[in-house]
Amino acid sequence: MRMKHALIPTLRDVPAEAQIPSHQLLLKAGYIQKVTAGMYTYLPLGKRVLAKVEQIIREEMDAADGQEILMPITQPAELWEESGRWDAYGAEMFRVVDRHGREFCLGPTHEEVVTDVCRQFIKSYKQVPLRLYQIQNKYRDERRPRFGLMRGREFVMKDLYSFDIDEAGLDQAYQDMYQAYNKIFSRCGLTFRPVLADSGQIGGGYTHEFMVLAENGEGTIAYCDSCDYAANIEIAEAKPEACEDKHDAAAVEKIVTPNIATIEDICKFLDDTPQNSIKSVLMRADDELIMVLVRGDREVNDVKVQHVHPCLNIEMADEDFIVEKIGAHPGSLGPVGLKDIPIYADLELENRTGLACGANEDGYHFIHVDMARDLPEVTYHDLRMLNEGEKCPVCSGTIQTARGIEVGQVFKLGTKYSEALGATVLNEEGKATVLQMGCYGIGVSRVLSATVEQHHDDKGIIWPKTLAPYHASLIVVNIKDEAQMAAGEKLYAELQQAGFDILFDDRKERAGVKFNDADLIGLPVRIVCGKKISDGIVEYKYRDSDEVLEVSVDEVVDKIKDFYQD
Numbered sequence: 001m002r003m004k005h006a007l008i009p010t011l012r013d014v015p016a017e018a019q020i021p022s023h024q025l026l027l028k029a030g031y032i033q034k035v036t037a038g039m040y041t042y043l044p045l046g047k048r049v050l051a052k053v054e055q056i057i058r059e060e061m062d063a064a065d066g067q068e069i070l071m072p073i074t075q076p077a078e079l080w081e082e083s084g085r086w087d088a089y090g091a092e093m094f095r096v097v098d099r100h101g102r103e104f105c106l107g108p109t110h111e112e113v114v115t116d117v118c119r120q121f122i123k124s125y126k127q128v129p130l131r132l133y134q135i136q137n138k139y140r141d142e143r144r145p146r147f148g149l150m151r152g153r154e155f156v157m158k159d160l161y162s163f164d165i166d167e168a169g170l171d172q173a174y175q176d177m178y179q180a181y182n183k184i185f186s187r188c189g190l191t192f193r194p195v196l197a198d199s200g201q202i203g204g205g206y207t208h209e210f211m212v213l214a215e216n217g218e219g220t221i222a223y224c225d226s227c228d229y230a231a232n233i234e235i236a237e238a239k240p241e242a243c244e245d246k247h248d249a250a251a252v253e254k255i256v257t258p259n260i261a262t263i264e265d266i267c268k269f270l271d272d273t274p275q276n277s278i279k280s281v282l283m284r285a286d287d288e289l290i291m292v293l294v295r296g297d298r299e300v301n302d303v304k305v306q307h308v309h310p311c312l313n314i315e316m317a318d319e320d321f322i323v324e325k326i327g328a329h330p331g332s333l334g335p336v337g338l339k340d341i342p343i344y345a346d347l348e349l350e351n352r353t354g355l356a357c358g359a360n361e362d363g364y365h366f367i368h369v370d371m372a373r374d375l376p377e378v379t380y381h382d383l384r385m386l387n388e389g390e391k392c393p394v395c396s397g398t399i400q401t402a403r404g405i406e407v408g409q410v411f412k413l414g415t416k417y418s419e420a421l422g423a424t425v426l427n428e429e430g431k432a433t434v435l436q437m438g439c440y441g442i443g444v445s446r447v448l449s450a451t452v453e454q455h456h457d458d459k460g461i462i463w464p465k466t467l468a469p470y471h472a473s474l475i476v477v478n479i480k481d482e483a484q485m486a487a488g489e490k491l492y493a494e495l496q497q498a499g500f501d502i503l504f505d506d507r508k509e510r511a512g513v514k515f516n517d518a519d520l521i522g523l524p525v526r527i528v529c530g531k532k533i534s535d536g537i538v539e540y541k542y543r544d545s546d547e548v549l550e551v552s553v554d555e556v557v558d559k560i561k562d563f564y565q566d
């Protein structure tokens with residue numbers, strides 16, 4: 001492609017709304033253009049990278065017996081009502097009504113549609129296992145679209161769905177997709193980790209996320225420094241850590257605690273440690289109030305709470321709401337004497353004595369609290385966040401944490417959708433059997449952001465060779481120099497003839513502009529026809545290295561062949 005004819009609107013300044021490197025560089029290097037919040041046009045460079053990712057995905061999905069289909073973006077409400085998700089999915093669903101008053105949604109996911117395909121055509125055990133996939137736009141009305149392609153309202157996803165006669169077949173499909181995902185993200189040049197995860201709105205049971213390690217990742221993963229344990233921090237198992245109990249048998253006592261608003265305040269006032277206090281958190285679970293208790297030095301994990309108290313939405317109650325319902329501010333909350341509100345406690349509080357907690361009255365706290373004696377109705381669960389430095393829940397290793405970008409997830413759905421929509425087949429005995437389903441998604445557009453987050457420097461993007469929109473940048477320093485231009489045209493033709501896609505910078509621009517744009521765009525190889533062309537020499541440079549080599553014009557094609565065959 002000749003740059004004088006290309007739409008590559010590089011920018012000199014970083015767009016004001018772009019906060020992280022991938023968003024900044026994809027805009028600045030002319031890969032994407034913002035249309036509105038959370039929606040982008042993929043410009044020619046961006047579309048070429050997207051196609052490279054899609055091709056890798058297709059090759060690995062086909063190798064794992066996937067068959068590509070294409071399902072509609074617009075989906076009828078009736079299918080979602082069959083699965084029970086039409087009302088449950090929430091505000092993130094884009095909903096539309098046609099001229100006849102029928103309700104539809106712009107598909108945030110496609111479990112219902114693909115299950116409908118299956119129930120229409122798959123009738124016998126002889127037709128499974130079946131694996132269907134698509135690469136399709138998805139739509140979710142994010143409350144806060146941000147970080148460019150990382151969290152958008154329109155995005156490109158690959159989703160594959162597996163259908164099997166039994167759980168053994170589902171286990172095999174899950175394992176096949178797990179291995180395929182490892183191959184895909186390795187081929188994309190990414191450093192990543194598969195981690196245990198929460199299934200969220202998709203539902204089902206066992207699931208792994210594939211997290212690309214990146215400083216600006218939205219998620220946190222916990223992993224062991226001694227074994228293979230790794231999990232999203234949202235579900236990472238937190239084993240109770242023993243602390244010395246007071247064995248305090250005194251009766252509960254209400255004491256005056258003026259101007260106490262935090263755990264730190266009450267510990268100073270009582271000359272005690274946070275391990276001997278109860279942090280009481282009031283939460284709104286849909287339309288219901290619940291209270292969650294953790295040790296004073298711990299934080300509540302709302303995803304774990306949602307598993308214990310199933311609900312669609314859960315959030316901490318705000319201060320005004322707490323005052324209205326309880327009559328006290330958050331720093332004075334406590335479980336003792338609280339009526340008509342379900343209370344859940346973390347495992348570390350079980351059988352503890354001599355604890356302090358709020359008295360649900362500003363300026364007062366309870367001391368000598370005995371969990372078994374004073375709160376017999378409380379149930380105990382793992383409800384807290386796992387912290388870096390704690391012991392691994394599997395071995396004796398130490399937990400480390402890292403930031404990550406989720407680029408894929410694999411789910412065992414079981415019969416959640418097949419049972420609701422009646423996707424059954426006749427087994428070998430002629431009996432109707434509900435199909436076992438799996439769901440396997442990749443955020444195709446997210447891969448672009450994740451790759452740039454891992455592969456960039458202060459000059460621009462550094463694309464892995466498998467994803468680069470072109471194989472090399474070919475620059476003619478001075479297009480008015482006949483020798484330079486002739487050598488450039490000759491190399492351009494020879495490289496194309498050898499099967500390479502070349503971005504030929506033949507613009508009437510200063511050399512500095514061309515070099516800066518080449519670094520910004522980030523192609524793996526840069527070839528420069530400059531002053532030494534009269535000696536048959538060009539400059540040859542790899543984007544991830546500062547070294548500039550002098551190479552004979554006649555060696556260029558072979559050198560690039562060797563690089564891409566490695």
